[in-house]
Amino acid sequence: MxxxxxxxxxxxxxxxxxxxxxxxxxxxxxxxxxxxxxxxxxxxxxxxxxxxxxxxxxxxxxxxxxxxxxxxxxxxxxxxxxxxxxxxxxxxxxxxxxxxxxxxxxxxxxxxxxxxxxxxxxxxxxxxxxxxxxxxxxxxxxxxxxxxxxxxxxxxxxxxxxxVIDGSKIKKGDKIIALPSSGFHSNGFSLVRKIFPDFNEEFEGKPIHETLLIPTKLYYQDIKKLMENVEISGIAHITGGGLIENLPRIIPEGLCASINESEIRVPSVMLELEKRGNIDRMEMHGTFNMGVGMTVVVDEQYVAKVLELLPDAYEIGEIVEDSKKIRFK
Missing domain, CATH: 3.30.1330.10 (PurM-like, N-terminal domain)
Incomplete structure (x- = not known):
């Protein structure tokens, strides 16, 4: 044959x-x-x-x-x-x-x-x-x-x-707006799978895999709407490395993203993972998006308009002078 x-x-x-x-x-x-x-x-x-x-x-x-x-x-x-x-x-x-x-x-x-x-x-x-x-x-x-x-x-x-939006126009006093994620998106799953090894276990009334597999949110339509109405100074996609690694990528030298950590709306599944895995909060912020899928930096005058256009968006911090590119308070 x-x-x-x-x-x-x-x-x-x-x-x-x-x-x-x-x-x-x-x-x-x-x-x-x-x-x-x-x-x-x-x-x-x-x-x-x-x-x-x-x-x-x-x-x-x-x-x-x-x-x-x-x-x-x-x-x-x-x-x-x-x-x-x-x-x-x-x-x-x-x-x-x-x-x-x-x-x-x-x-x-x-x-x-x-x-x-x-x-x-x-x-x-x-x-x-x-x-x-x-x-x-x-x-x-x-x-x-x-x-x-x-x-x-x-x-x-x-x-x-x-x-082109590249963060070069970001200045002291600008505000940082969070656009919510739909969940873990596609990052940190090596740790997720370690903490949740049984994908069929029940979480909030359904198999946890249904929560884990919620697809990554698409932000083009939201950003398009903002670009048509306000001037955007910088945008960061919060992927692997979380806010800690991604937001500094657009911050100019001498400036810092000062984040009000208590304002961040962390999804319940991430809180459960943090608790079950006994994971430090800053480790969480350096691994997962923690509910913030994208951040938009705008002049203070545009904040109200952004929040009007995107009702689920919310303010999480501002740009200050500092040698560090990001800090939590």
Whole structure:
């Protein structure tokens, strides 16, 4: 009997079936700027209508949150997570997401699982007015066990050069506004899984995996609304490393983000993790978003307008002079 690719563990037919299941849904994310269809060697996106455009790009995965999804066979949200981790980063610079590409690797491809993951990306792309223009599905027996998947993505956005938000305009007296997270998002799950090893244990009346798998919040629409109405000095996406590591990335030298720790609205599942794991509060702030998915820095005159536009946002601190980039009080 002669050897075939299938006998080595790679089923091309399952790959074709995956494409068939997602092709029409992916096409729904396209606009007039997308110049080719799924299946080409490269993806083409035409840029027009900008005077001095700057492309902003980001790439990311969703870490070991995947383990929760795979072990509980809940795949619907992780595509949203993958997109959000990339797109939320570029939104921090005032960029509009243009297009997204994904990479899906596995030990043995299941078209239904792969399609469910990609459909999450499609949903997220539509929410962000972004086109899913390509991707790669790699079946790699021997590298991954059957049932294992890894997911990563790549997003490109665009912004006028004179509208780039980079934190350089942040000044003493500016206020720091918190935009709530939807939960853990996609960070800190190695510790989450250590403290909550049973994903089916009951938490607040339902299996805890339902809380853990709430997808990462998408912030493009919120930031777009703010940019149309107020001047934003800086935006920080609060991911791995929490406020402690991410907020200082946009703070100019000589200035400091002074955070009123008592104002932060910490989700109950994070309080439970902190208590059960006997974890120090600053360790929590250096690992998780603690309920703050994104921070926006604005002049004091814009605070009321921000809170009017985004009713769930709230003030957590201000910019002061200090050699440290962040401090809690």
């Amino acid at each position: 002669s050897n075939t690719y299938k006998s080595a563990g790679v089923d091309k037919e399952e790959g074709y079936r995956t494409v068939d299941k997602i092709k029409s849904a992916v096409a729904e994310t396209h606009n007039k700027n997308v110049l080719n269809n799924l299946g080409s060697f490269g993806a083409f996106y035409e840029i027009g209508g900008y005077k001095n455009p700057v492309l902003v790009s980001g790439t990311d995965g969703i870490g070991t949150k995947l383990k929760v999804a795979l072990d509980t066979k809940n795949y619907g949200s992780i595509g949203i997570d993958c997109f959000a981790m990339c797109a939320n980063d570029i939104v921090c610079h005032g960029a509009k997401p243009l297009f997204f590409l994904d990479y899906l690797a596995c030990g043995k491809l299941d078209a239904d699982v792969a399609a469910e993951i990609v459909m999450g990306m499609v949903k997220a792309c539509k929410d962000n007015e972004c086109a899913l223009i390509g991707g790669e599905t790699a079946e790699m027996p021997g590298m991954y066990q059957p049932g294992d998947y890894d997911v990563a993505g790549f997003c490109v956005g665009i912004v006028e050069k004179d509208q």
